[in-house]
Amino acid sequence: MTIILNEEYYQLLHELQAVDFVLVELNLYLDTHPADVNAIQQYNQYAKLRQQIAHRYETKYGPLKNFGQSLTGTPWSWNEAPWPWQV
Amino acid sequence: MWVYEKKLQYPVRVSKCDPLMAKFLMEQYGGADGELAAALRYLNQRYTIPDKVVGLLTDIGTEEFGHLEMIATMIYKLTKDATPEQLKKAGLGAHYVAHDSALFYENANGVPWTASYIQAKGDPIADLYEDIAAEEKARATYQWLIDLTDDVDLQDSLKFLREREIVHSMRFREAVEILKEKRDEKIFF
Ligand SMILES: [Fe+2]
Numbered sequence: 156m157t158i159i160l161n162e163e164y165y166q167l168l169h170e171l172q173a174v175d176f177v178l179v180e181l182n183l184y185l186d187t188h189p190a191d192v193n194a195i196q197q198y199n200q201y202a203k204l205r206q207q208i209a210h211r212y213e214t215k216y217g218p219l220k221n222f223g224q225s226l227t228g229t230p231w232s233w234n235e236a237p238w239p240w241q242v
Numbered sequence: 243m244w245v246y247e248k249k250l251q252y253p254v255r256v257s258k259c260d261p262l263m264a265k266f267l268m269e270q271y272g273g274a275d276g277e278l279a280a281a282l283r284y285l286n287q288r289y290t291i292p293d294k295v296v297g298l299l300t301d302i303g304t305e306e307f308g309h310l311e312m313i314a315t316m317i318y319k320l321t322k323d324a325t326p327e328q329l330k331k332a333g334l335g336a337h338y339v340a341h342d343s344a345l346f347y348e349n350a351n352g353v354p355w356t357a358s359y360i361q362a363k364g365d366p367i368a369d370l371y372e373d374i375a376a377e378e379k380a381r382a383t384y385q386w387l388i389d390l391t392d393d394v395d396l397q398d399s400l401k402f403l404r405e406r407e408i409v410h411s412m413r414f415r416e417a418v419e420i421l422k423e424k425r426d427e428k429i430f431f
Contacts, residue, residue, distance in 0.1 A: 172252060179251075179305060183409065186298040187416035224245050239250045240315035
């Protein structure tokens with residue numbers, strides 16, 4: 156799988172980074188406000204959205220996670236560039 | 243257990259080769275208030291902190307590793323096209339001799355990272371106050387770094403990291419309050 160670093164790639168990556176940012180924020184907030192039902196609802200809602208975006212990303216650009224946390228296509232592309240600091 | 247995700251937490255772009263700025267950024271890579279120190283401090287303290295704040299230390303500690311990767315990416319991108327002569331001019335001659343263009347856990351003055359930068363006192367309030375101070379010092383360092391560059395792309399990523407320190411500090415302050423409430427409950431009953 157050769158990844159072409161075009162507009163489409165960066166757009167999808169940014170979409171994923173944006174939704175993940177919301178999730179990190181909600182996660183840390185809930186660590187100190189565990190009874191906030193609205194925040195929990197938002198967390199689950201964004202977690203589902205995250206799955207969809209990650210699935211779209213992985214279908215196009217290969218697995219995001221190692222150790223069986225992402226499904227893999229053939230051939231094995233996990234250890235292929237680009238790595239995060241190269242894009 | 244930790245699982246790696248093949249993406250940065252936030253985009254890192256630089257608009258020019260700038261080894262001098264890379265040298266300054268090493269303060270946040272292997273310095274006393276840097277991201278390595280932060281990650282290792284929180285993830286080590288969590289084993290003996292009250293259960294109520296273990297999750298917070300785990301999550302912030304994990305996020306700090308994501309920040310460490312962002313700083314590494316900045317340093318890598320700012321130096322990858324630099325010649326030995328350019329590195330020398332930027333004050334990285336000694337770094338080049340010891341490491342070529344490899345990254346190393348050292349501060350802006352080339353002093354290697356040491357565990358004496360961090361503490362684990364076993365006293366939850368003392369540990370959390372140290373964590374709050376660490377976040378405030380990191381926030382200040384990010385501000386000085388932003389002041390030292392005119393690269394707007396780099397500034398954008400540094401501003402993201404500065405804001406994260408503010409949020410971490412706020413969450414640690416809330417954790418202190420949670421522990422104080424628990425402590426007062428015990429005294430009352
Ligand atoms: Fe932090």
